[in-house]
Amino acid sequence: xxxxxxxxxxxxxxxxxxxxxxxxxxxxxxxxxxxxxxxxxxxxxxxxxxxxxxxxxxxxxxxxxxxxxxxxxxxxxxxxxxxxxxxxxxxxxxxxxxxxxxxxxxxxxxxxxxxxxxxxxxxxxxxxxxxxxxxxxxxxxxxxxxxxxxxxxxxxxxxxxxxxxxxxxxxxxxxxxxxxxxxxxxxxxxxxxxxxxxxxxxxxxxxxxxxxxxxxxxxxxxxxxxxxxxxxxxxxxxxxxxxxxxxxxxxxxxxxxxxxxxxxxxxxxxxxxxxxxxxxxxxxxxxxxxxxxxxx
Amino acid sequence: xxxxxxxxxxxxxxxxxxxxxxxxxxxxxxxxxxxxxxxxxxxxxxxxxxxxxxxxxxxxxxxxxxxxxxxxxxxxxxxxxxxxxxxxxxxxxxxxxxxxxxxxxxxxxxxxxxxxxxxxxxxxxxxxxxxxxxxxxxxxxxxxxxxxxxxxxxxxxxxxxxxxxxx
Numbered sequence: 001x002x003x004x005x006x007x008x009x010x011x012x013x014x015x016x017x018x019x020x021x022x023x024x025x026x027x028x029x030x031x032x033x034x035x036x037x038x039x040x041x042x043x044x045x046x047x048x049x050x051x052x053x054x055x056x057x058x059x060x061x062x063x064x065x066x067x068x069x070x071x072x073x074x075x076x077x078x079x080x081x082x083x084x085x086x087x088x089x090x091x092x093x094x095x096x097x098x099x100x101x102x103x104x105x106x107x108x109x110x111x112x113x114x115x116x117x118x119x120x121x122x123x124x125x126x127x128x129x130x131x132x133x134x135x136x137x138x139x140x141x142x143x144x145x146x147x148x149x150x151x152x153x154x155x156x157x158x159x160x161x162x163x164x165x166x167x168x169x170x171x172x173x174x175x176x177x178x179x180x181x182x183x184x185x186x187x188x189x190x191x192x193x194x195x196x197x198x199x200x201x202x203x204x205x206x207x208x209x210x211x212x213x214x215x216x217x218x219x220x221x222x223x224x225x226x227x228x229x230x231x232x233x234x235x236x237x238x239x240x241x242x243x244x245x246x247x248x249x250x251x252x253x254x255x256x257x258x259x260x261x262x263x264x265x266x267x268x269x270x271x272x273x274x275x276x277x278x279x280x281x282x283x284x285x286x287x288x289x290x291x292x293x294x295x296x
Numbered sequence: 297x298x299x300x301x302x303x304x305x306x307x308x309x310x311x312x313x314x315x316x317x318x319x320x321x322x323x324x325x326x327x328x329x330x331x332x333x334x335x336x337x338x339x340x341x342x343x344x345x346x347x348x349x350x351x352x353x354x355x356x357x358x359x360x361x362x363x364x365x366x367x368x369x370x371x372x373x374x375x376x377x378x379x380x381x382x383x384x385x386x387x388x389x390x391x392x393x394x395x396x397x398x399x400x401x402x403x404x405x406x407x408x409x410x411x412x413x414x415x416x417x418x419x420x421x422x423x424x425x426x427x428x429x430x431x432x433x434x435x436x437x438x439x440x441x442x443x444x445x446x447x448x449x450x451x452x453x454x455x456x457x458x459x460x461x462x463x
Contacts, residue, residue, distance in 0.1 A: 004330045039326070047421060048438070054419040060329035061340075061396065067333040068340035071370060141348060141370040156365055156377075291373060293422065294389035294434050295396050 002074055005066040006039035006059065009285045013037075017103075018273040024250040025166055028240050033163035036282060046289045054296075061292035062285075072138035073284060075209060079138070080280025082205045083131045084273075105257040105268055113271065115263040121176045122188040123200045128168055128276065130225050134209055135280065139287050147228045154232050159286070160279040166240075167275045169233055170247045176266035179243060182230050189226060194219050345372030345392040346431075346462060354462075355388060356453035364388075371395075378442075378450070385439040388450065390459065391432050399432055411452050423447040427456055428463045 012035075013019060019035055026033065036042055043058050044050065066073045105113075116124070133150045136142075142149045157165060173181040194215035197203050203210075212218035236242075248262060257265055324330075332338060351374035358364035363379040372392035377384050393399055403426045406414040413425040423444060424434040433454055435447040 006326045059326045063329040064333040064340040295391045
């Protein structure tokens with residue numbers, strides 16, 4: 001049996017690497033993300049309700065909806081979790097007592113980090129984007145391969161959903177791949193064979209939930225999705241005047257690293273954060289609660 | 297003796313820490329719903345309920361001052377945001393009572409009608425009407441500027457006679 005939704009939301013951390021990283025990205029989407037944790041808190045915040053009986057009814061209905069597998073919420077949760085869980089061992093062990101101070105990304109810690117090659121990083125970026133699309137459709141109920149609906153909805157993203165996209169662009173795009181990350185990822189994706197895609201660790205995990213009958217058509221779907229969203233991403237980067245240097249500058253608030261080790265920063269964050277799972281849990285809770293209050 | 301006492305103390309402390317660390321989390325107020333909804337045969341949505349997509353056409357037109365953004369379309373449920381000057385001020389929803397029959401209870405003491413259908417206020421942010429004992433139409437304020445009378449006004453703008461024939 002999967003973990004209850006109220007536990008997942010109650011157990012969201014209030015201060016870890018993920019939270020520090022997302023807070024440092026506030027400058028990209030000011031005021032959009034406040035790290036709302038706790039299931040009851042979320043009910044109060046989303047609905048504005050204070051009546052205890054109402055809160056009980058809303059929470060109960062949200063729990064029922066989450067547990068009905070036909071409704072897709074658990075698939076979405078699983079997607080957000082799995083796409084982030086590649087390697088978090090380092091995070092838990094090495095950083096247990098360092099949170100709250102600047103973490104020196106030097107010496108011993110550095111030896112545990114290996115930067116991803118551009119190819120793996122580009123595929124990760126594209127796959128994460130498609131995971132967002134599929135999870136969006138699972139949660140909001142638009143048919144699973146409706147890229148057009150997703151692109152329209154992106155323009156209306158706010159709160160933790162917008163923060164997730166901001167982090168995707170910064171942490172999985174700009175920092176590891178540089179300012180021309182969109183062109184680079186698209187060109188690498190274009191050169192990727194179905195066989196190569198099948199050997200990508202992230203893809204292996206989520207393959208079953210990506211639309212398409214075989215890897216070839218799934219690769220096509222990933223390419224088509226990226227193509228539809230790249231305009232939104234490049235506008236986002238331009239509007240916010242985002243550069244790798246500006247993002248690095250903010251990360252120096254909680255990470256200590258030297259300028260010649262920038263490629264290690266992306267790999268380190270990849271290993272020590274789970275921002276998709278964290279903000280995905282928050283998005284899911286919000287949508288469930290919105291539906292629950294309307295149905296009771 | 298002192299050493300023995302220290303050893304015992306350390307042992308005792310260790311035991312206490314171990315025991316408290318293993319104590320389960322206090323039971324949540326939503327635990328009962330968790331148990332009920334994961335028992336055999338439980339479902340939150342029944343297959344007889346109308347599709348969410350079939351509700352979309354009965355939502356009110358936004359007019360020039362507001363913007364309407366459809367946000368969720370699930371079995372037995374559809375929802376749209378109402379935005380004014382880019383800010384979310386309310387949400388509007390239609391849901392099929394078949395999926396949550398106890399939602400009808402609150403209408404039993406209803407004394408008010410909107411467009412001929414029984415209406416109730418619910419909590420501090422919501423107003424709902426019941427159409428043909430089957431569909432619940434609800435408007436929820438998401439900003440203090442959107443008042444109870446705004447909610448009633450928007451409820452009356454739904455195509456309720458159209459919706460009543462979906463039954």
